[in-house]
Amino acid sequence: MSLEIIDYHPELREHFTALNIEWISTYFIVEPHDREQLEDPEEYILSKGGRIFFAEYENKIIGTVAMIKISDTTYELAKMAVSPAYRGLGAGLKLGEHVIAEAKKLGCTYLFLESNQKLTPALTLYKKLGFIEVPVGDTPYERANYKGEMYL
Numbered sequence: 001m002s003l004e005i006i007d008y009h010p011e012l013r014e015h016f017t018a019l020n021i022e023w024i025s026t027y028f029i030v031e032p033h034d035r036e037q038l039e040d041p042e043e044y045i046l047s048k049g050g051r052i053f054f055a056e057y058e059n060k061i062i063g064t065v066a067m068i069k070i071s072d073t074t075y076e077l078a079k080m081a082v083s084p085a086y087r088g089l090g091a092g093l094k095l096g097e098h099v100i101a102e103a104k105k106l107g108c109t110y111l112f113l114e115s116n117q118k119l120t121p122a123l124t125l126y127k128k129l130g131f132i133e134v135p136v137g138d139t140p141y142e143r144a145n146y147k148g149e150m151y152l
Helices: 010-027 032-039 091-105 120-129
Strands: 003-007 051-057 060-071 074-082 110-115 132-134 146-151
Touching: 003 091, 010 032, 010 051, 010 060, 010 074, 032 074, 051 091, 060 091, 074 091, 091 110, 091 120, 110 120, 120 146
Parallel strands: 074 110
Antiparallel strands: 003 051, 051 060, 060 074, 110 146, 132 146
């Protein structure tokens, strides 16, 4: 019964999409920028140097996260989602730690994320991972009223 982080494979695309649509639509409206990334992650994330990871538990995909490349030294931690039935197992923490480790390997010096103030468990996780709250600034998301950053 171990929780493992695995890399994206095309056959896992449906999990990336479904997990994210599930959490976004629970709290917010799925926005056009979400749809672009979720419906074609190969084009909007992977082809630009980004990465996608999954949390696998007992042969089930229970969570996912993306690293979106902004520049050679800047990445965004995005599209993190864990199935409600599997929350509390530490999948979010493990996914976040994996992104930070991978970002360092890729030469990233600045990692950021955008979220919403009402997602208290997520904000608590980001703080535990080491993200510091900063002003939001420009964002493609209506729902983003929180920004966290870290220098690696």
